[in-house]
Amino acid sequence: MAILTIQKATPREEEDVEMVYSDADSDAEEQMVMSDDENEDMDDNAQAANVAAGLVTPGKLITEDPIWMRGHGTYSVGNKTFSSTAGVVTKTNKLLSVVPLRGRYQPQIGDHVVGRIVDVGVKRWRVDIGAKQLAVLQLGSVNLPGGILRRKQESDELQMRGFLKEGDLINTEVQSLYQDGSAALHTRSLRYGKLRNGVLITVPSALIVRAKSHVHQLPGGVDTVVGVNGWIWLCMAWANSHLTRENTTSITRLEEEASLTETYSDKNEDIPRSVRENIARYANCFKALAANEVGITEDRVIAAYEASLVYPSAGDLIDKEAKEIIAAKAIAA
Amino acid sequence: MPFSPAEIDYLRKSLQATPTIRPDAREPNQFRPVDAAQNFLPATNGSARIRTSDGGECIVGVKAKVVKNSSVDELIAVEVDIDDIRDDSPLPKLLSAVLQTLILSSIDTNRLRLTRSNYAFKLHIDALVLSHTSFPLNLVSLAIFLALKCTRLPLLVSSANDEEHEEVPVFSDDWEESLALCGGEILANNSGSEAISWTPPLVFSLAVVGNNILVDPTHEEESVSDLGLIMGWCNGQVCAPLRIIDLASAGGNVSPEQLSQQQSMLEQGIDLNMKGTSRKLIMKAYSLLTNTAPEVVAALDATADEEDGALF
Amino acid sequence: MFVWELSDTSANCDSFWIRRGRLGSDTGTLDQTHRALLPSYSSPLTQSRHEIYSPEGLRTDGRRWNEIRNFDCKINTHPTSADGSSYVEWGHTKVVCTVDGPREPDNRQNTTDRAVISVNVNVASFSTETRIKRQRNDKRLAEMNILIRQLLEEAVLTKLNPRTQIAVNITVIAQDGGLLPACINAACLAMIDAGVPLTDYVSACSSGVYSNNALIDLNTLEEQDVPFLTIGVIGKSDKISMLTLETQLPMASLEPVLATSLSGAHAIQDIMDAAVRKHGKHRLERK
Numbered sequence: 001m002a003i004l005t006i007q008k009a010t011p012r013e014e015e016d017v018e019m020v021y022s023d024a025d026s027d028a029e030e031q032m033v034m035s036d037d038e039n040e041d042m043d044d045n046a047q048a049a050n051v052a053a054g055l056v057t058p059g060k061l062i063t064e065d066p067i068w069m070r071g072h073g074t075y076s077v078g079n080k081t082f083s084s085t086a087g088v089v090t091k092t093n094k095l096l097s098v099v100p101l102r103g104r105y106q107p108q109i110g111d112h113v114v115g116r117i118v119d120v121g122v123k124r125w126r127v128d129i130g131a132k133q134l135a136v137l138q139l140g141s142v143n144l145p146g147g148i149l150r151r152k153q154e155s156d157e158l159q160m161r162g163f164l165k166e167g168d169l170i171n172t173e174v175q176s177l178y179q180d181g182s183a184a185l186h187t188r189s190l191r192y193g194k195l196r197n198g199v200l201i202t203v204p205s206a207l208i209v210r211a212k213s214h215v216h217q218l219p220g221g222v223d224t225v226v227g228v229n230g231w232i233w234l235c236m237a238w239a240n241s242h243l244t245r246e247n248t249t250s251i252t253r254l255e256e257e258a259s260l261t262e263t264y265s266d267k268n269e270d271i272p273r274s275v276r277e278n279i280a281r282y283a284n285c286f287k288a289l290a291a292n293e294v295g296i297t298e299d300r301v302i303a304a305y306e307a308s309l310v311y312p313s314a315g316d317l318i319d320k321e322a323k324e325i326i327a328a329k330a331i332a333a
Numbered sequence: 334m335p336f337s338p339a340e341i342d343y344l345r346k347s348l349q350a351t352p353t354i355r356p357d358a359r360e361p362n363q364f365r366p367v368d369a370a371q372n373f374l375p376a377t378n379g380s381a382r383i384r385t386s387d388g389g390e391c392i393v394g395v396k397a398k399v400v401k402n403s404s405v406d407e408l409i410a411v412e413v414d415i416d417d418i419r420d421d422s423p424l425p426k427l428l429s430a431v432l433q434t435l436i437l438s439s440i441d442t443n444r445l446r447l448t449r450s451n452y453a454f455k456l457h458i459d460a461l462v463l464s465h466t467s468f469p470l471n472l473v474s475l476a477i478f479l480a481l482k483c484t485r486l487p488l489l490v491s492s493a494n495d496e497e498h499e500e501v502p503v504f505s506d507d508w509e510e511s512l513a514l515c516g517g518e519i520l521a522n523n524s525g526s527e528a529i530s531w532t533p534p535l536v537f538s539l540a541v542v543g544n545n546i547l548v549d550p551t552h553e554e555e556s557v558s559d560l561g562l563i564m565g566w567c568n569g570q571v572c573a574p575l576r577i578i579d580l581a582s583a584g585g586n587v588s589p590e591q592l593s594q595q596q597s598m599l600e601q602g603i604d605l606n607m608k609g610t611s612r613k614l615i616m617k618a619y620s621l622l623t624n625t626a627p628e629v630v631a632a633l634d635a636t637a638d639e640e641d642g643a644l645f
Numbered sequence: 646m647f648v649w650e651l652s653d654t655s656a657n658c659d660s661f662w663i664r665r666g667r668l669g670s671d672t673g674t675l676d677q678t679h680r681a682l683l684p685s686y687s688s689p690l691t692q693s694r695h696e697i698y699s700p701e702g703l704r705t706d707g708r709r710w711n712e713i714r715n716f717d718c719k720i721n722t723h724p725t726s727a728d729g730s731s732y733v734e735w736g737h738t739k740v741v742c743t744v745d746g747p748r749e750p751d752n753r754q755n756t757t758d759r760a761v762i763s764v765n766v767n768v769a770s771f772s773t774e775t776r777i778k779r780q781r782n783d784k785r786l787a788e789m790n791i792l793i794r795q796l797l798e799e800a801v802l803t804k805l806n807p808r809t810q811i812a813v814n815i816t817v818i819a820q821d822g823g824l825l826p827a828c829i830n831a832a833c834l835a836m837i838d839a840g841v842p843l844t845d846y847v848s849a850c851s852s853g854v855y856s857n858n859a860l861i862d863l864n865t866l867e868e869q870d871v872p873f874l875t876i877g878v879i880g881k882s883d884k885i886s887m888l889t890l891e892t893q894l895p896m897a898s899l900e901p902v903l904a905t906s907l908s909g910a911h912a913i914q915d916i917m918d919a920a921v922r923k924h925g926k927h928r929l930e931r932k
Contacts, residue, residue, distance in 0.1 A: 003628040004364040005635045009645060055925045057918055058837060059460050059880050075802060075844065084802055084842035086921050088929065099732060101722070101928050102842030116337075132747040132809050167335035180807050196339040199356055199553075209761030266338040268346075273354070280358035280639060287357075293931055304699070314358035318386070345898065374819050377771050392818055395772025412778075416767060416814065428800030459770040463741065463816055464726045644739070645720045645732055 001316055022150065056083040056098060069095030093232045105131045105205035105229040107183035111174040112214040114200065114227035117164050125164055127172070130205065130229045133182040136165075141175060141186035143193070145264065150299065151231065163264050169195040169233065171225050191215070193263040195225070197271055198235025201283050205230035209297045219305065220278035226296060232286055234279045236271045238296035280310060284317035285326060292327035304333035336556060345557045349543035356553055362625040364549040368477065371483045371642045374405055378456075379484025379514070382644065383476040387551060390463040391472045393480040397487075399447065399502060401453045406453050408445050409437045413473055415462040428473060431536060432458075432572050436477070439534040439567040443524035444514060445486075447502050448495040454486055456514075467552040468580055470538040470563065475633065478561065481533040482637040485511040486519065495525070532630060534567030539618050546618045548625060555580040562618050565625040571619055659662055697870055698855045705866050706736075707711045712911050713850070713862040714823070716916050720838045720924045729839025730896070736864055737821035742831035744839040746811035752916040760841075761810045764794040766828055768817040771823035776866075796849075796877045796887045800833075802842040808860075811841060822864035825875050825889065826850050828908075834917055845880030846917055849887065850909030853896040859905040874902060 052065040059082060066079040073085045074097060083089070087100040089090055107113070107129065115127035118134060126134040139160065164170065171193060175186040187193050205228065214226045217237060225233040285304040307329035308317055316322055336344075347354040353361055359629030374380035379395035400408075411433040413425045436458070445454040455510050458480070462474045487504035488511055505511075512519040540550035540558040547554055555561070561580030565572045652817055714736030723730035727743035734740075747760050766789050770778050779786075797813070813835065815828045826849035833847040852861045853873025863873050872894045877887030885903070894902065 001361060001363060002632070003358065003625055004632045004634050005366040007366060007368045008645060009368060009370040027756070038369060055922060057846075057921050057925075058843040075842070082844070084844065085840055086837050086925055087840075100840035101925055102369065102838060104727070105421060113450070128749075132749075132806060134749045168337045169340065182808075188857065194339075195337075197343065199343060266342075268339050268342050270921075271343070271346070273350060276354045277358065280347075280354060284357055314359070315355070315360050315363055318357055318359065359844065373769065374823075376774055376819055380771070386725075388722070388723070390726065392769070392816075394769060394818070396771050396776045398776065414767075414769075414779075416816070447905070457770070457776050459776075460817065461767070461769050461818070463814075464723075464743070645722055 001313060002319070005319055006009055007320065013025070020181055027115075048322045051096065052089055054088060055086070056089055058082075058084055062098070064091060067094070069094050070095040070249065071095045073098030073100055075306045086127065087155040102206070105129065106181070107131050107135065107174045107177060107229070109174055109176060111183075111210075111228040112225070113172060113174060113185075113229040114195070114233050115170055115172055115229075116229035117166055117168045117170065120160050120165060123160075124272070125160070127170070127185060129183065129185075129227075130202070130231060135185050136178075136181035137170075137172065137185045137187070139182070141188060143188055143190075143263065164194065168264075168266075169200060171195055171227075190263075194265075195233050196265070197238070197268045198233055198279060199230050199283065200232065201286055202230065203230045203286055203296065207293065207296050209295045211297065218282060218284070218298075218302060221272075221275045222278050222282055224282065224301075226298075232280050234286075236269065236275045236279075238269070244266070267302065277314065281305065281317070284308065284314055285330075288317060288323035290325040291320075291323045291331060294331055299333060300330040304330040335400075336553070340553075341557055344553055345542065348545060348547070348554060348557060351544065353542070353547065353626065357549065358462040361547050362621055364471075364629065365551075365624050369475075369636050370644050371479050371637065373642045373644045378486060379480045379482075381476050381479035381483065382481070383472055383608045383620075385472060387466045389467065389469065389472045390464040391460055391469065391520070391569040392463065393458065393460045393473070395480050395484045396457045396459075397454045397484075398457060399452055401451050403453060403455060405442050406437065408442055408453055409433060409440065409458065410455065411436060411458045411460070412478070413460045413462065413469075415469065416464060416581060428460075428470060431470070431576075432460075432473065432477060433537055434574060435534050435565050435567070435572075436481075439575065440531060441520060441524075443526070443620055444519050444531065446523045447489055448493050448500070448602040450496050452462075452495070453498060454515065456484075467550060467555055468538050468561065471534060471549055474536045477537055478533045478633055482633070483517055484514040486514055487511050489522075532568070532634070534565055534572065535628070535629065536574065537622065538563050538578075538580065539621070541614060541618070543605055544617075546614065546616065546621050550580065557581070562615070564618060564622055566622060566630075569627070570620050603613060656899070662823065664809065672762060697867060698858055698860065703859065710858050710860050711822060711905065711908075714864065716830075716913060718834055718917055718920045720834050720920055727835075727839075729835040729837070729841065731831050731834035731838060733827050733834070733870045735823055735830070736862075737819055737855045738823055738827045739817070739819040739832045740824075740827045741816045741818065742828070742835040743814045744811060744835040744841065744911040745814070746792075746839065747806040747809035747841065748811075750810040758807045760806040762794050762797050762801060762803070762813065763810065764781040764790045764813045764815070764877065766790055766815045766817065766830070767792070770818070772817050789825055789828065790915045792825065792877075792887060792889060793832055796829060796847060797832060797836065799886050800843050800845065800847045800879045801836065802844065805842050811836075811839075820865070821882075822866075823851050826877075826913075828886075829877055830913055830917060834921070837921055846914040847877065847879050847886075848913040848917065849875055849877040850906045850913060852902050852906035852909060854894065854902050855894075857898070859898065861899040861905045861909045875904065876903065876910060878904045878907060881911050881914065882895075883907060 003197050060083045062083055071075050072080055073087055074081050075084050080219045083098045085100040087097055087098040090097055090099050099192045113129050115129040117125050118125040118128045123139045127137050129135050172185040172187045174183045176184045208226060208228050208230055216224050218224055221237045223235055223237045282305060285301060285308055289304055304326045311317055358599060368384040370382045372380060374394055377394040378397045382392045384390045409561045411429050413428040415425050418507045447453050460477060480520055489502050490501055490505050491503040515531045517530045520526060521528040539562045540554050541560050542558050558580045562578040563574055563578060565574050599603050658703050698704055717734040719732045721730060722732045723743055727745055729744035731742045766786050769780055770776050804921060813832050815831060829849040851863050851873050852859055853871040854870045872892035874888060874890040876885050882912050
């Protein structure tokens with residue numbers, strides 16, 4: 001284990017400068033020419049022609065065809081549609097958009113995300129989810145102790161900090177989007193709520209692969225919530241964890257109340273040493289995948305973990321080479 | 334950025350364990366990998382850049398200026414500029430003061446001497462911290478080390494003896510004849526003493542959590558630390574400055590709510606996070622550094638080279 | 646190989662600066678053939694006594710009137726610490742730019758129906774030949790901030806990100822003329838990297854005039870001696886979106902100087918576009 005590893009800046013690669021210029025030329029030609037494939041289904045997809053394909057940059061003309069609806073990443077002047085970002089042109093039905101190469105997390109309805117309370121306001125909290133704006137969590141969108149059907153009382157408004165205060169981490173879902181693209185959240189399910197018994201790590205949101213469930217039980221006694229926004233919560237697996245319990249109909253009222261009171265507790269359980277070490281190991285595995293720009297799925301994380309067991313000390317995983325080895329094994333799996 | 338009570342409790346318990354469990358499973362004496370570049374600013378006498386994995390970045394430029402009749406204490410000037418923070422606020426001033434004292438006490442100023450009585454070089458060491466998430470002392474110290482290691486000073490060709498007849502210093506046109514600041518030759522030339530090379534000093538900030546000492550603490554580790562220790566390292570041993578600081582808030586990352594909270598706690602007579610520390614812990618930090626710092630210096634020396642670097 | 650020279654030898658001075666510079670080039674990395682203009686490597690040294698524009702048509706650094714200095718740019722240089730970032734080396738001027746945003750505004754009162762852009766240029770003390778400690782209330786820097794911000798506000802589709810702020814931080818680590826245009830070009834690249842919507846590339850270039858010869862892209866020596874202006878353009882249009890002129894320029898020279906700097910700015914856009922595409926291809930291949 002090296003005390004300190006120092007990487008020197010890699011020298012610039014200049015070999016493909018010439019190639020790049022010629023590609024820029026050919027892209028310009030592509031824009032106005034119909035490709036052969038599209039010629040074949042001309043009758044159905046007459047509109048598929050005359051559209052620039054692949055990588056575009058700001059100001060590039062995508063199409064002059066007025067039949068397209070303009071989505072994100074584009075703007076129009078008259079009939080002409082231009083790209084406003086550097087990204088890839090995507091067509092979904094009649095919607096033409098450019099997906100940027102990079103950008104902050106863009107919330108979508110149904111996304112399971114992890115967020116941090118930043119502000120307590122009147123009847124609502126504002127939550128940082130790593131997007132362009134803070135998300136809003138209304139008081140009416142959370143479960144309060146006492147039962148799901150409990151009526152909201154005035155005292156609740158005054159006691160909002162008793163439930164969620166600045167700095168708290170929550171597990172939540174995007175319920176809807178406002179006009180400007182910012183998110184409205186809710187935690188109206190026993191699956192969601194305050195997070196305890198673990199740590200938060202962040203990875204770029206683009207690397208999170210959307211899946212049916214974002215809560216995973218990992219080998220080693222660790223549970224994880226992989227937020228679509230790139231915020232990942234790693235914690236101790238919990239037998240009666242409200243995280244992993246399905247929304248069954250056979251919950252008794254007592255159980256429900258008990259779990260709801262726990263939901264807003266700040267106290268951690270006793271977490272054994274081995275679990276803490278595994279959590280640190282998983283954190284390094286996630287970071288290794290992120291550093292090598294590998295899409296994050298449950299299988300890959302488990303594969304990375306197993307590959308990492310070769311290193312008895314998880315602290316060795318912070319080195320660049322170790323990260324690359326683990327990422328390679330994770331992709332291969 | 335405030336953390337939740339659950340996070341703080343988890344972190345603290347993990348760090349206080351014996352042996353300690355750091356969030357990234359590092360050993361207590363293990364540093365995070367850094368990216369380094371040197372010698373990329375031709376307008377300076379020496380330059381270096383360090384980037385840490387948590388997004389910290391520091392660029393250092395060293396410029397030599399000929400001064401006349403200057404006292405020895407004024408031959409090194411260190412200025413640390415932290416992005417987003419005003420120059421006259423406590424953090425940059427603390428860093429500048431610590432580093433200036435450290436370098437001045439470690440360097441043999443004969444290296445900077447030009448003529449026997451009048452002229453000498455003054456080194457302006459400017460550190461620019463472009464971004465940081467944790468207390469930037471380690472970052473700046475490593476960058477200054479590398480910058481000094483590649484600093485070169487022009488060779489004096491006029492007479493060094495100006496006690497009787499004052500002469501404005503004239504230097505050789507050929508950069509190949511310039512002398513490395515840290516090399517032995519420059520000392521031998523200027524003072525006739527042995528040609529010993531100089532290893533620039535380093536200064537570290539260590540986090541104390543319970544009975545554990547941690548090097549290169551992350552922002553999270555700093556937030557739950559009991560206090561921080563600043564310790565210098567030069568000429569192969571621990572040296573001044575030796576200070577106790579409140580790491581949790583010293584990084585300048587205190588939110589207005591936390592500040593007002595601390596204010597009200599002070600008014601009520603409640604002790605802040607910063608607890609006193611025992612002699613045992615300071616000795617523990619001392620021996621940790623004694624065992625670890627030589628390897629840090631070795632790693633830095635291995636990186637340092639005379640060739641021109643590129644930034645990217 | 647390095648050469649340096651004594652910059653001032655007046656007998657009275659009690660301190661003077663030593664300057665270093667680079668002579669000659671490691672070829673191969675520095676010649677980039679380019680459609681409109683031929684950027685050539687500038688070696689600005691030891692020739693301070695030479696003419697700004699010799700009878701053979703050569704400038705102090707060996708360039709011709711229509712050759713811009715070597716423009717090298719990189720995008721996404723700070724992937725973990727900023728939403729968007731870039732690095733520009735134009736001749737010896739080196740500029741790092743990071744963009745933070747669009748994100749929630751720090752000041753809640755500032756929320757409007759569009760994104761609020763702020764620009765902060767930070768010049769290092771060691772960036773110039775002579776070390777100059779940066780003044781806190783530097784009016785020149787404040788004005789540069791405003792100019793860059795206004796230009797970006799025209800190109801950025803701010804209405805697409807209401808109630809957000811976009812903070813642009815530009816750090817200058819070396820200066821050799823063309824500071825404002827270098828900052829603008831770096832800011833454009835960093836904005837693109839951050840995914841901020843723009844109508845087109847934003848670029849800038851300076852040019853001046855010396856005894857009826859228009860000279861493009863001036864270095865420090867030329868900026869001190871010759872009247873010049875800087876223009877900013879959005880896209881390949883001929884519409885000038887920003888213009889600064891702080892010296893006295895003869896009216897007759899105005900048009901050729903404007904035309905020269907316009908073509909320089911357009912040429913820069915092509916170079917930047919190539920760099921963005923190269924980066925984009927690299928990213929897409931990795932996925």
